[in-house]
Amino acid sequence: MATKQSHRWWIPLLGWLVACLLFFPIFWMFITSFKTEVAAVATPPQLFFRPTLENYVAVQTRASYFNFAWNSVVISLGATILSLLLAIPAAYAMSFFPTKRTKSTLLWMLSTKMLPAVGVLVPIYILARETGLLDTRIGLVIIYTLINLPIVVWMIYSFFKEVPKEILEADRMDGASTYQELVHVLMPLALPGIFSTALLSIILSWNEAFWSLNLTTFDAAPLTAFIASFSSPQGLFWAKLSAASSMAIAPILIFGWVSQRQLVRGLTFGAVK
Amino acid sequence: MTSSVATRPQQPPPARARSHRSIPARLLVAPSVILLVLWMVVPLAMAIWFAFQRYNLLIPDNREFVGFANFAYILTDPTLWISIGITMILVVSVLAITIGLGTVLAVLFNQEFPGRGVARVLAISPFFVMPTVSALIWKNMLMHPVNGLFAQITRGLGLGAIDWFADFPLLAIIIIVAWQWLPFSLLILLTAIQSLDTDQMEAARMDGASAMQLFRFVVLPHLNRAIAVVAMIETIFFLTIFAEIFVTTGGGPGLATTNLAYYIYLKALLEFDVGGASAGGLIAVVLANIVAIFLMRSVARNLDT
Numbered sequence: 001m002a003t004k005q006s007h008r009w010w011i012p013l014l015g016w017l018v019a020c021l022l023f024f025p026i027f028w029m030f031i032t033s034f035k036t037e038v039a040a041v042a043t044p045p046q047l048f049f050r051p052t053l054e055n056y057v058a059v060q061t062r063a064s065y066f067n068f069a070w071n072s073v074v075i076s077l078g079a080t081i082l083s084l085l086l087a088i089p090a091a092y093a094m095s096f097f098p099t100k101r102t103k104s105t106l107l108w109m110l111s112t113k114m115l116p117a118v119g120v121l122v123p124i125y126i127l128a129r130e131t132g133l134l135d136t137r138i139g140l141v142i143i144y145t146l147i148n149l150p151i152v153v154w155m156i157y158s159f160f161k162e163v164p165k166e167i168l169e170a171d172r173m174d175g176a177s178t179y180q181e182l183v184h185v186l187m188p189l190a191l192p193g194i195f196s197t198a199l200l201s202i203i204l205s206w207n208e209a210f211w212s213l214n215l216t217t218f219d220a221a222p223l224t225a226f227i228a229s230f231s232s233p234q235g236l237f238w239a240k241l242s243a244a245s246s247m248a249i250a251p252i253l254i255f256g257w258v259s260q261r262q263l264v265r266g267l268t269f270g271a272v273k
Numbered sequence: 274m275t276s277s278v279a280t281r282p283q284q285p286p287p288a289r290a291r292s293h294r295s296i297p298a299r300l301l302v303a304p305s306v307i308l309l310v311l312w313m314v315v316p317l318a319m320a321i322w323f324a325f326q327r328y329n330l331l332i333p334d335n336r337e338f339v340g341f342a343n344f345a346y347i348l349t350d351p352t353l354w355i356s357i358g359i360t361m362i363l364v365v366s367v368l369a370i371t372i373g374l375g376t377v378l379a380v381l382f383n384q385e386f387p388g389r390g391v392a393r394v395l396a397i398s399p400f401f402v403m404p405t406v407s408a409l410i411w412k413n414m415l416m417h418p419v420n421g422l423f424a425q426i427t428r429g430l431g432l433g434a435i436d437w438f439a440d441f442p443l444l445a446i447i448i449i450v451a452w453q454w455l456p457f458s459l460l461i462l463l464t465a466i467q468s469l470d471t472d473q474m475e476a477a478r479m480d481g482a483s484a485m486q487l488f489r490f491v492v493l494p495h496l497n498r499a500i501a502v503v504a505m506i507e508t509i510f511f512l513t514i515f516a517e518i519f520v521t522t523g524g525g526p527g528l529a530t531t532n533l534a535y536y537i538y539l540k541a542l543l544e545f546d547v548g549g550a551s552a553g554g555l556i557a558v559v560l561a562n563i564v565a566i567f568l569m570r571s572v573a574r575n576l577d578t
Contacts, residue, residue, distance in 0.1 A: 016388070256401035
C-alpha cells in the first residue's frame with residue numbers, strides 16, 4: 001500500500017507530532033543530563049541553558065558505574081554468544097534435515113517462552129543460592145541464554161530456510177563434512193540474519209529487568225539494577241541519573257533502530273511478516 | 274530452476290546415506306532441547322514440591338508437608354484476589370490503549386510524508402529503553418508532583434498539580450507501560466499493513482469507497498491476525514509487569530498497584546514464604562497458560578509455510 005504522496009497537509013503534521021510526543025520523554029532525559037542539578041529541577045523548566053558535561057564526569061568518576069556497565073556488557077554478550085553456539089547447530093539440523101518431529105519441537109521450544117518468570121521465581125532463587133550462582137554474572141548468563149534460546153533458534157532456523165538447498169548439495173558432492181558445510185558455506189550466507197538475531201538477543205538481555213533485579217545485589221548487578229537503585233527518594237540527583245540513563249540506553253537504542261525489521265520477525269515468531 | 278532439477282542426480286538419496294545423516298542431526302538439536310527441558314521441568318517441579326510444604330527461608334528447620342494448606346491460605350487471602358484484579362485491569366487497559374492507538378498510528382505512518390523514516394524511528398524508540406529507566410523518567414521528570422514537567426505545566430496554567438503516584442497510581446503505571454509498548458504494536462501492525470495488497474486498495478478506491486470504509490472493510494480485516502498476535506504476546510508480558518512497579522510505587526500506596534507478579538515477589542523475597550510464593554507462582558503459570566494456548570495455536574498455523 002505504498003500510496004502516492006498524500007495531499008492532505010495534516011498528515012505530515014500529525015505524524016511528526018506523534019513521533020515527537022512519543023520521543024519526548026527520552027529527549028527530555030537526554031537534555032536534563034546536560035544541565036546542572038539546580039537547573040534540572042528549576043521552575044519553570046528550562047529548554048535553553050548552558051550545557052555542562054559535569055554529570056557525565058561525575059558518573060564516570062564513580063567507579064562503580066563502570067562495574068555495572070561492564071556487567072551489562074559481559075552478561076548480554078555472554079548470553080548471546082552462548083545461545084548462538086547452541087542454536088546454530090540446532091537450527092542447521094532442523095532446517096536441512098527435518099524429521100517428523102521438527103515442527104513440534106520448534107513449537108514446543110517457543111512454548112517455553114510462555115512460562116511466566118514469576119511462576120518460577122522461588123525455585124530459581126533457591127537453585128541459584130544453593131549452587132552459589134546468586135549475584136554472579138554466570139548465573140544471569142545461564143538464565144538469559146535459556147530465556148532467549150527459543151527465539152534465537154527460531155530466527156536462525158527461518159534464515160537458514162532461505163538458503164537454497166542446491167548450494168549445500170553441490171558442496172556435499174564435493175565431499176564437504178558437516179562441520180565444513182556449516183562453517184564455510186552456510187554461515188557466510190546467513191551472516192546478516194545471524195547478526196540481526198544477535199542484536200535482538202543483546203537488546204533483550206540488556207533490558208531484562210526481572211531476573212536482574214531479583215537475583216543480583218551488587219557484584220553482578222547490570223545497569224537495569226543500578227538505575228533501579230535511584231528509585232529511593234534522591235530527588236536532587238536527576239541530572240546525574242539522566243546522564244547515567246542516557247549512557248545506559250544509547251547503545252541499545254541504536255541497535256534497535258538498525259534492526260527494527262528483523263525485530264518484527266523475531267518478536268512475533270514469524271507470525272507477522 | 275528446471276535445469277537444476279534436470280541435472281540433479283537420482284532422487285531420493287539412498288536410505289543408508291540418509292540415516293547416516295540423521296544421527297548427527299539429532300545430536301545437533303539435543304543440547305538445546307535438553308537444556309530447555311531442564312529449564313521447564315526442574316523449576317516447575319520444585320515449585321510444585323514447595324507448594325505443598327510449609328517452608329520459610331527464615332526458619333528453614335520448621336519444614337514439613339502440609340498438603341493443600343498453602344493453596345487454601347493463598348486462595349483465601351484477599352490480597353491475592355486484589356492483585357489478580359489489578360493484574361487484569363493492567364492487562365486489559367494497556368492492551369486497549371496500545372492496540373487501539375497502535376492501529377491508528379500504523380495507518381498514519383503508512384502514509385508517505387517528508388521525513389517519515391526518521392519520524393518512525395523516533396516513535397518506536399521507547400520500546401528499546403530499559404524498563405527501569407523509563408519508569409524513572411516518568412516518575413521523576415514528568416509525573417513528580419513538585420518538579421515534574423506535568424506539574425509545572427498544570428501549575429503554570431493555574432490548575433494546580435496532580436500527585437500521580439499518590440492519587441492515580443494505577444493510571445500512572447498504565448501510562449508508563451502503554452508508552453513502552455505502543456511502539457511494539459505500532460511496529461508490528463505497520464509491518465502487517467505494508468503487506469496489504471495495493472491493487473485491492475486501488476480497486477476499492479475506484480469503486481468509490483471512502484477512507485473510513487477502506488479502513489473498516491479492507492485494512493482492519495487484513496490486520497485481524499496481526500492484532501491477535503500482538504494481543505497475545507503483550508498479554509504474556511503484561512501478566513508479569515514487575516520492574517515498572519518495583520521502581521515507582523513498590524506496589525502501593527496500600528495495595529493499589531500490587532499485581533500478581535509483585536504479590537508473589539513480596540511473598541517470596543520479603544516474607545521468605547517459599548511455600549506460599551510457590552503456590553502463587555503456580556496460579557500465575559496456569560493463568561499464562563490459558564493465554565499461551567491461544568497464542569501457540571495462531572503461531573502454529575503460520576509456521577513452516
